[in-house]
Amino acid sequence: MPYALCPMPHDPCPIFMTEKFSPKAIAVFDIDGVIRDVSGSYRRAIADTVEYFTNQAYRPTPLEIDQLKSEGVWNNDWEASQELIYRYFQSQGQPREQLQLDYNDIVTFFQSRYRGTDPNNFTGYICDEPLLLQPSYLEQLTQANIAWGFFSGATRGSANYVLQKRLGLQSPVLISMEDAPGKPDPTGLFATVQILDNGCDALPTVVYVGDTVADMYTVEKARNQQPHRTWIGVGVLPPHVQETAARRDAYAETLKKAGAAIVLSNVQELTPEQIQKLDG
Template sequence: MTAQASARSLVVFDIDGVVRDVSGSYRRAIADTVEYFTNAAYRPTPLDIDRLKSEGVWNNDWEASQELIYRYCESQGQQRDQKKLDYNTIVAFFQARYRGPDPNNFTGYICDEPLLLSSEYLQQLTQAGIAWGFFSGATRGSANYILEKRLGLQSPVLIAMEDAPGKPDPTGLFATVDKLENGQSNTAVIYVGDTVADMYTVGKARELQPHRTWVGVGVLPPHVQETAARSQAYSEMLQKAGAAVVLSNVQELNPAKIAELL
């Protein structure tokens, strides 16, 4: 299944928190990593991780883990340069938890991620003449695992961590749109994400390519929907960062909703 070439509009999806629930995988791996490198003195809560990500620059979970370790050390009166952290060691520990020890045979937390959309939903977009693809800060291996192995998509358009600078830099979003447009130009673009960085990416895309319609759609990740107060606070945060609308599940962004937004 591929997106139509003659699309009137494009939808680009983030993956983590939009296509898959990562609260028990990526976020669990962040907490494990921080706990390990602080010698079990500090395990960040989901709220701690959300607070960091609300700053809009910690889309990379390896860097987020490192930053939380540093901030804990600072809270204990230690300077950053006193804490000897090796970034590659942090990455290796994180990956062993998230992906598993063998990079060619995933056995870690990634195997248990609940899906948040179906291939039938994407087919519905295709039938409505809406092209779609993915731009994510996840590694290509991790993204392909969920898109191809779990969702059964055949070579979907994907720009992953290795292909572009991290969000909120819109380079990867532009690259995804270029692949989807297939020679057309100025197609309206909706980018669907669950973080402040995702919405900032849309804002920066609009600044650099003002001739095109850019719409940011926020999605509430499952872990914030446990209470109405968390949902409301998170929704307001995404709207403040530029989301035109915030949905509780990505599949609410159906062809009728897309027409309404554009």
């Protein structure tokens, strides 16, 4: 897949594009599980896909999907679906080398559930995703001179659906699946920050907000590759893990072990004051 590692200019709030503006900090947000609740969409599509390609023999539970993602390398839900299918058949004594899985077929089936079957309109699970953030929160960041944007493993179409159509944002800074390698590779995070810091001489602290181990590993890799800048990982608990205290606490501990400086119940708890506190 070709990647646009030097993305075309976006049109965020004009305050971020003036020559004199130097943001106090930069906040970059993952989308799935942070901006929108995907427990009934992406994760449901994973379960549907695995069930279909195992001939209805196995449907992974939300906990099993979380356990897979806690390995830190399955941020792509198409690849996660394929891996769960492989692992099921391996558990039945069939080596993966002997399986005839077609990745493109897996992607097509997954998308038929998540996006829907209408090629021109979203009609699938994506239409029912609850929002976890309101535009007024982003305006608070703008007023506090905190630049913000999005780096997500979601496709550009899916990401723009929630950012532009659902939240009403005008051309937000976005690096999506098509623009950079998948997490935990930090290339996409670097590209997002490059747009947001507007070439200023100072190097504002970057806070990356995500809900998975891969998100926190991305921050760690960014820190190792660009140690001259301060990188902070902030974990957010996706709604589906907050149903019981035990699961919530276990998930929070997993994010902390992966490098999260703090773990929040909702992204909007990351106020400008909290960002300043983290920046120290």
